Amino acid sequence: MRFTSLWAPMGAVALAVAALAPAQAAETKSVAVTAIVEHPALDSVRDGVQAALKAAGFEAGKNLKWQYQSAQGNTGTAAQIARKFIGDKPDAIVAIATPSAQAVVAATKSVPVVFSAVTDPVAAKLVASWEASGTNVTGVSDVLALDKQMELVRQVVPQAKRVGMVYNPGEANSVVVVKELQKLLPTLGMTLVEAAAPRTVDVSSAARSLVGKVDVIYTNTDNNVVSAYEALVKVGQDAKVPLVASDTDSVKRGAIAALGINYRDLGEQTGRMVVRILKGEQPGAIKPEVSTKVELFVNPGAAEKQGVKLSDALVKSAAQVIQ
Amino acid sequence: MSLFSLLGAVEIGLIFALVALGVYISFRLLRFPDLTVDGSFPLGGAVCAVLIVAGVNPWLASLAAAAAGAVAGLITGWLNVRLKIMDLLASILMMIALYSINLRIMGGPNVPLITEPTIFTQLQPENMADYVLRPLVLLVIVVLAKLALDWFFATERGLAIRATGSNARMARAQGIHTGAMVLLGMAISNGLVGLAGAMFVQTQGGADISMGIGTIVIGLAAVIVGESILPSRRIVWATLAVVVGAIVYRFFIAAALNSDFIGLKAQDLNLVTAVLVTIALVIPQLKRKLAARR
Numbered sequence: 001m002r003f004t005s006l007w008a009p010m011g012a013v014a015l016a017v018a019a020l021a022p023a024q025a026a027e028t029k030s031v032a033v034t035a036i037v038e039h040p041a042l043d044s045v046r047d048g049v050q051a052a053l054k055a056a057g058f059e060a061g062k063n064l065k066w067q068y069q070s071a072q073g074n075t076g077t078a079a080q081i082a083r084k085f086i087g088d089k090p091d092a093i094v095a096i097a098t099p100s101a102q103a104v105v106a107a108t109k110s111v112p113v114v115f116s117a118v119t120d121p122v123a124a125k126l127v128a129s130w131e132a133s134g135t136n137v138t139g140v141s142d143v144l145a146l147d148k149q150m151e152l153v154r155q156v157v158p159q160a161k162r163v164g165m166v167y168n169p170g171e172a173n174s175v176v177v178v179k180e181l182q183k184l185l186p187t188l189g190m191t192l193v194e195a196a197a198p199r200t201v202d203v204s205s206a207a208r209s210l211v212g213k214v215d216v217i218y219t220n221t222d223n224n225v226v227s228a229y230e231a232l233v234k235v236g237q238d239a240k241v242p243l244v245a246s247d248t249d250s251v252k253r254g255a256i257a258a259l260g261i262n263y264r265d266l267g268e269q270t271g272r273m274v275v276r277i278l279k280g281e282q283p284g285a286i287k288p289e290v291s292t293k294v295e296l297f298v299n300p301g302a303a304e305k306q307g308v309k310l311s312d313a314l315v316k317s318a319a320q321v322i323q
Numbered sequence: 324m325s326l327f328s329l330l331g332a333v334e335i336g337l338i339f340a341l342v343a344l345g346v347y348i349s350f351r352l353l354r355f356p357d358l359t360v361d362g363s364f365p366l367g368g369a370v371c372a373v374l375i376v377a378g379v380n381p382w383l384a385s386l387a388a389a390a391a392g393a394v395a396g397l398i399t400g401w402l403n404v405r406l407k408i409m410d411l412l413a414s415i416l417m418m419i420a421l422y423s424i425n426l427r428i429m430g431g432p433n434v435p436l437i438t439e440p441t442i443f444t445q446l447q448p449e450n451m452a453d454y455v456l457r458p459l460v461l462l463v464i465v466v467l468a469k470l471a472l473d474w475f476f477a478t479e480r481g482l483a484i485r486a487t488g489s490n491a492r493m494a495r496a497q498g499i500h501t502g503a504m505v506l507l508g509m510a511i512s513n514g515l516v517g518l519a520g521a522m523f524v525q526t527q528g529g530a531d532i533s534m535g536i537g538t539i540v541i542g543l544a545a546v547i548v549g550e551s552i553l554p555s556r557r558i559v560w561a562t563l564a565v566v567v568g569a570i571v572y573r574f575f576i577a578a579a580l581n582s583d584f585i586g587l588k589a590q591d592l593n594l595v596t597a598v599l600v601t602i603a604l605v606i607p608q609l610k611r612k613l614a615a616r617r
Contacts, residue, residue, distance in 0.1 A: 038590060069580060069592070070590060070592070072590075072592055072593050073533070073536060073537075074536060074537050075523075075527065075531055075533060075534040075536075076335060076339065076523075076534075076537075076538075076541060077576060077592070078527075079331070079335055079523075079526070079527045080328075080331060080332060080335050080573065080576055080577065080580065081580060082331075083327060083328045083330075083331020083332070083334075083335075083454075084325075084327075084328040084331065084577065084580050084581070086327050086328075086331075087325030087326065087327030087328035087329075087331065088325060088328070089325075098433060098531070099433075099531045099533065099534075102433075102435060102437065102527070102528040102529050102531070103527050103528060105437055105528060106436075106437050106526070106527055106528025106529070107331070107454075107527075107528075123433075123435075124433060124435050124529075125435035125436075125437040125438055125528075125529070126435075126437070128438075169426055169432065170422070170426060170432045170532040170533065171432055172431065172432045172433040172531075175431050175432055198422060198423075
């Protein structure tokens with residue numbers, strides 16, 4: 001330890017500072033972050049984690065060894081990144097999205113793992129329940145309260161009876177949402193009409209297949225759909241089908257409204273959890289969390305192009321109005 | 324590089340060695356450009372994962388995965404031989420069909436196995452770390468597969484498959500039923516790939532629909548890297564070369580993952596891997612050129 005000789009004078013300072021900035025760490029901690037793929041939302045999570053660590057006094061390059069690896073969409077690489085990280089024995093591994101989280105959790109029972117942006121960690125067997133796991137795993141889910149989502153759909157299109165949804169049947173998170181909606185919508189007097197888009201290029205034709213069959217198209221944070229949201233917007237404008245999204249970025253790209261998770265906040269929430277572990281808490285003692293913050297974005301211009309008019313109350317309640 | 328990441332590279336390399344052996348049979352022995360692999364790898368994984376979750380013995384589930392892969396290869400061969408669909412197109416059709424079939428089998432895009440028994444947890448002795456056991460078990464499986472292939476391709480039927488690949492017209496003139504040989508070769512090839520998928524899901528915590536993406540690229544790269552390291556026309560050496568190639572390819576990725584010290588970033592991973600493989604392919608040529616000049 002290079003800092004040993006500094007301990008005595010620093011001890012006094014640390015005591016004085018402790019009350020103001022309890023996070024000041026004297027030794028270097030290490031955090032390794034992996035995501036299955038680069039993607040604006042997932043990248044925001046990563047940046048949020050880093051920001052939260054910095055806010056707590058763990059700064060990359062100073063007293064924090066920070067490394068980040070993306071599997072670039074390949075599960076074989078995700079597995080190998082998991083092995084590399086576990087071999088490096090960091091103080092915590094942050095695994096973003098389901099396949100990356102499963103690869104890490106399958107490979108270690110000892111290194112603390114914090115998952116993030118996993119919609120259903122229980123179904124993915126990362127944790128046994130939503131209670132503190134008692135294992136080396138905890139994390140933050142990006143699950144959305146679907147009743148709130150459908151409330152928004154009704155506020156945008158009050159007479160909506162048939163809700164269309166474009167999604168990738170190969171994405172675990174989206175399938176969870178579809179199954180939930182199939183149960184929820186009938187209780188609200190509405191029905192779900194699905195259109196599958198297994199590839200990004202299928203989004204446009206899937207959306208077109210819904211024209212005439214639905215009153216509104218709702219989409220979740222499906223990676224394929226979000227990647228090709230412009231294709232959806234084109235169909236929405238041409239056929240006057242209103243679009244409601246689940247991520248606020250899509251509103252800037254032409255959705256009428258979205259009550260979405262701010263993935264940067266999700267990352268910061270994850271980061272605060274990492275900080276607790278760096279300070280000595282056991283991951284198994286920390287309950288998995290869900291995102292606490294959702295914010296409403298609306299786009300009145302897009303509404304007009306898609307044939308609806310937003311109520312003033314809705315526009316007023318929005319966190320941000322896109323012109 | 325830590326021991327854990329080293330053994331991890333060996334472990335994943337050995338799994339992809341099974342893929343590479345399969346790809347060697349289709350691309351090299353049969354000269355059949357077969358992309359079914361991108362579908363039969365997750366097919367094997369899906370079948371194995373679903374059976375294990377249903378309570379079937381993991382060994383049986385792994386065998387069933389190999390059988391499912393073999394059926395997929397059989398159908399690709401059948402599309403080509405009987406329905407006269409061009410080989411590459413037949414395999415692409417099978418590959419995209421398998422995406423939907425795999426979703427049906429799994430009943431969703433992801434089947435976790437983290438808490439289920441696997442062949443590895445069943446063999447796990449008390450006094451050995453799991454990250455040591457997994458590559459050892461896989462090594463035994465891969466060596467058995469290699470020896471079985473060496474034996475088979477020296478039998479009359481195996482030789483008939485090789486003859487079909489190198490000169491179909493000549494083979495037919497010798498009385499070989501070439502259509503049946505293509506079907507058989509494709510079944511063996513994709514059976515191995517299905518088995519690899521089963522091993523993958525049992526080591527990586529579960530099956531995911533996206534696990535097939537790029538399998539053929541990794542398999543082919545392993546075959547070609549292996550051939551450039553150990554060039555030989557004899558089957559015994561060629562299969563060994565393929566296994567070595569698959570493991571070496573994984574070391575390239577491990578090296579690329581550790582390349583941050585020269586200012587490379589995570590997003591450069593695929594590029595670094597490609598450059599390393601290119602270097603591995605060019606060095607033997609350079610050596611030969613230098614040797615010729617002397």
